[in-house]
Amino acid sequence: MHSPTFNGLTLHENRRYGRQMIMDNFGLPSQLKLKSASVLVVGSGGLGCPALQYLSAAGIGHIGIVDHDEVELSNLQRQILHSDNKIGWNKAHSAGDAVRSINPNIEVSVYPISITPSNLESILYSHDGAAARSSGSLYDVVLDCTDNSPTRYLLADATSKFRIPLVSGAALRYDGQLAVFNFGKQGPCYRCVFPKPPKPETLGTCEEEGVLGSVTGVIGTLQALEAIKILAGLIDEDTYVPTLTLFSALSPVSPFRTIKLRGRRPSCAACGVESSVDFDAVDYVALCDGVKLLGEFVDVNSDRIQPEILRKCMNGPNDFVIIDTRPPTEFGICSIPGSKNVPLKELLENPAHTLNLNLSTPRGSSAQEGACSAKRHIICVCRRGNDSQKAARAIKSVAEEYAMDVQVTDLVGGLVKWAQDTDPLFPIY
Numbered sequence: 001m002h003s004p005t006f007n008g009l010t011l012h013e014n015r016r017y018g019r020q021m022i023m024d025n026f027g028l029p030s031q032l033k034l035k036s037a038s039v040l041v042v043g044s045g046g047l048g049c050p051a052l053q054y055l056s057a058a059g060i061g062h063i064g065i066v067d068h069d070e071v072e073l074s075n076l077q078r079q080i081l082h083s084d085n086k087i088g089w090n091k092a093h094s095a096g097d098a099v100r101s102i103n104p105n106i107e108v109s110v111y112p113i114s115i116t117p118s119n120l121e122s123i124l125y126s127h128d129g130a131a132a133r134s135s136g137s138l139y140d141v142v143l144d145c146t147d148n149s150p151t152r153y154l155l156a157d158a159t160s161k162f163r164i165p166l167v168s169g170a171a172l173r174y175d176g177q178l179a180v181f182n183f184g185k186q187g188p189c190y191r192c193v194f195p196k197p198p199k200p201e202t203l204g205t206c207e208e209e210g211v212l213g214s215v216t217g218v219i220g221t222l223q224a225l226e227a228i229k230i231l232a233g234l235i236d237e238d239t240y241v242p243t244l245t246l247f248s249a250l251s252p253v254s255p256f257r258t259i260k261l262r263g264r265r266p267s268c269a270a271c272g273v274e275s276s277v278d279f280d281a282v283d284y285v286a287l288c289d290g291v292k293l294l295g296e297f298v299d300v301n302s303d304r305i306q307p308e309i310l311r312k313c314m315n316g317p318n319d320f321v322i323i324d325t326r327p328p329t330e331f332g333i334c335s336i337p338g339s340k341n342v343p344l345k346e347l348l349e350n351p352a353h354t355l356n357l358n359l360s361t362p363r364g365s366s367a368q369e370g371a372c373s374a375k376r377h378i379i380c381v382c383r384r385g386n387d388s389q390k391a392a393r394a395i396k397s398v399a400e401e402y403a404m405d406v407q408v409t410d411l412v413g414g415l416v417k418w419a420q421d422t423d424p425l426f427p428i429y
Helices: 011-016 027-035 048-058 091-102 117-126 149-162 213-231 307-314 344-349 351-355 387-401 414-421
Strands: 038-042 062-066 107-111 141-144 166-172 175-181 243-248 256-260 321-324 377-381 407-410
Touching: 027 213, 038 048, 048 062, 048 091, 048 213, 062 091, 091 107, 117 149, 141 149, 141 213, 149 166, 149 175, 166 213, 175 213, 213 243, 307 414, 344 351, 344 387, 351 387, 377 387, 377 414, 387 407
Parallel strands: 038 062, 038 141, 062 107, 141 166, 321 377, 377 407
Antiparallel strands: 166 175, 175 243, 243 256
């Protein structure tokens, strides 16, 4: 049975939201706008968790949560809606469960799937989900809380096409950034500011480079704030000035810096006068040179070594060198015995140096023919098997250029798979 309403809110809601309704320029009208609003949050990880907390607590009427991934132990340092007893759950379901416990008055739709060009439009328009709104109306604001270029550009192009405000956030190590796109008469879209995806080798992820949990908390909270300001009518579309906010936790002066953005570009491929981007016909993985898509990696190198084969080689008579391409900080946490640390950035700048490491002549042939039986052998490893592929290709290129008699390979799945397959006591972080 529904509680009676007096001013559009129940008595419970009046008390719950009272502290924000008594503010100047907010009042009952803004709270009613939030109650009737709908927000889609793509990604319920480090950014999505704090954003979802404050959106639900503020009284957003309907929240959609998209995430195909599962909760892992390593997530809990920053993804604050999840907990130990949710490990193994789908993240969207876990976050949805937490959001409902924060505010049972709101509707929540859960999408435990990967965003693709084929399903995004139906999500935006039909609210296909566990608690779809009867109106089937468009989401009013979309929050990009993802961590990979293909999904960013897909969301950017779709929201640009439908002119839905997009609140985009990113966080890595001690730094973060935030911007609102597709808002205001001349507000730029994502492609107006970032026309082309960055080169894959310039990108990093939380898995590879780490992130301070409170940094994702700052950026995710700011994303929620921007969405609330838009939905509550606290900013005027006619006078809105688009900005890019940069956050640096280690800045000695101020952690925040704001850059004013130019308005919409007439030549923009997504929102310009002659826009040419049709998001449901674009291969976003190819657009971003095959980089990670929602945690998956396109393996373009089949000449690789399995952990169990490397383990047998280490116990055999062969001589080879294992190159660990992680940063020194990570190498200091754990490493395969006898491996040498050559960080990826350093290796890519001078792969020839790695070929000149002191490699001895093999003492005999391996029982695993083709695995560790080359005249000279270099095995690249990293945390999950992505950076090691880049390192192996760079070294191979130099070896071929100088006709050097060396075999180069890398470890499938990296140290994570090494621990899973061969050494359960190996410390994975």
